Amino acid sequence: QVQLVQSGAEVKKPGSSVKVSCKVSGGTFSNYAISWVRQAPGQGLEWIGGIIPLLGTTNYAQKFYGRVTITADESTRTTYMELSRLRSEDTAVYYCARVGKAATLAGKLDYWGQGTLVTVSS
Amino acid sequence: DIQMTQSPSSLSASVRDRVTITCRASQSISTYLNWFQQKPGKAPKLLIYSASSLQSGVPSRFSGSGSETDFTLTISSLQPEDFATYYCQQSYGSPYTFGQGTNLEIK
Numbered sequence: 001q002v003q004l005v006q007s008g009a010e011v012k013k014p015g016s017s018v019k020v021s022c023k024v025s026g027g028t029f030s031n032y033a034i035s036w037v038r039q040a041p042g043q044g045l046e047w048i049g050g051i052i053p054l055l056g057t058t059n060y061a062q063k064f065y066g067r068v069t070i071t072a073d074e075s076t077r078t079t080y081m082e083l084s085r086l087r088s089e090d091t092a093v094y095y096c097a098r099v100g101k102a103a104t105l106a107g108k109l110d111y112w113g114q115g116t117l118v119t120v121s122s
Numbered sequence: 123d124i125q126m127t128q129s130p131s132s133l134s135a136s137v138r139d140r141v142t143i144t145c146r147a148s149q150s151i152s153t154y155l156n157w158f159q160q161k162p163g164k165a166p167k168l169l170i171y172s173a174s175s176l177q178s179g180v181p182s183r184f185s186g187s188g189s190e191t192d193f194t195l196t197i198s199s200l201q202p203e204d205f206a207t208y209y210c211q212q213s214y215g216s217p218y219t220f221g222q223g224t225n226l227e228i229k
Contacts, residue, residue, distance in 0.1 A: 035218070037166075045158075045166065045209055045220040061217035062123075095165055106213045108156050108171035115165055 002027040004034075004096055004113035011119045017084040020116045022096030029077040030054040033099040035109060036070060036081045038092040048094075050105045051079060059105055086120045093117050124148055124212050128221035134229040139200045143224045145193045145210035154214035157186055157195045160223075161206045169208075170195060202228075 007021040022034060035050035049060035053072040060068055069082045079096060093115040101107030125148035135141050145155065153173035158166035168177045170186035173193055183198045197204055205228050210221040 037220075044223045045160075045211070047211075047218045047220065049217075059216050063217075097165075100168075100171075105216065105218070106154065108168055108177070108213065109158075109166070109211070110168050110171075110177065112165035112167075 002098060002111045004098060004111055006094075006096060006113040006116045009117040009119070011121065012086050014087055014120055014122055016086055017082060018086060018118050019080055019082040020094050020096075020118070022079045022081070022113050024077045024079070024098065027098075030074055031102045033103070033105045033107075034070075034072070034079040035097050035099055035105060036068075037095045037097060037109075039095070039115075040089070040092040043092075046092075048081065048083075050099065052103055052105065053079070054103055083118075086118075088120050091118065091120045123217055124151060124215060124219055126210055126212055126219050126221040128208075128210055128224050130224060131222065132225040132227065134227050135200055136229045137200050137202060141197045141200055141226065143195045143208055143210075143226075145188075145195070145221050147191045147193075147212055147214075150190045151212045151214035153189050154212055155186070155188065155193045156211045156213060157184075158209045158211065159204075159206045160209065166209065200226075 030053045033052040036048040051070045072079045096113040097109035098111040099107040100110035155173045157170040160166040174186045
């Protein structure tokens, strides 16, 4: 059974960075992409970007280009999402999700992490 | 970016009602359309992928249809556990955008 477990809640100052982790257990790690999605309080879902560990390729939404870096460590089956130059509007729950089709980001998000609340406040 | 527009934004219904939620894409996305259910404080749950394929473990009262730009999610007979927020998402092209959500409430 595939499970995604994320790191704990973070409180950050404006202008700083946050790095959220997502550890995958079960299934094959490298073959399947991981997407990152966020949800601001009371708002909808927003796709941030993703990584295909097997290929080492990343893809980011234009909105986050230059501020987000997604990496993967195959030895620990962990994916990381780092967001820099934080502002109050980045306060949200950040989710990782597995793409259930090999070697692509263009597929169904079939397994999700539990979410990590990132609060940006001075 | 491909814009996804859901309607209605909110909906009141009763147990055993038949409910339909619509999702429209700003351009053709073939059948690269997924539906999710989200309950408060929980991660989204995949219900339907590729417009009409039922995800494993999801009750058969959920069904999806459509192609190109127009899609629907139907719940044939609402159960108490179905009251939640529903999102569509296109997986045709990056960024993989979501609809704004439909909040399904108990009447």
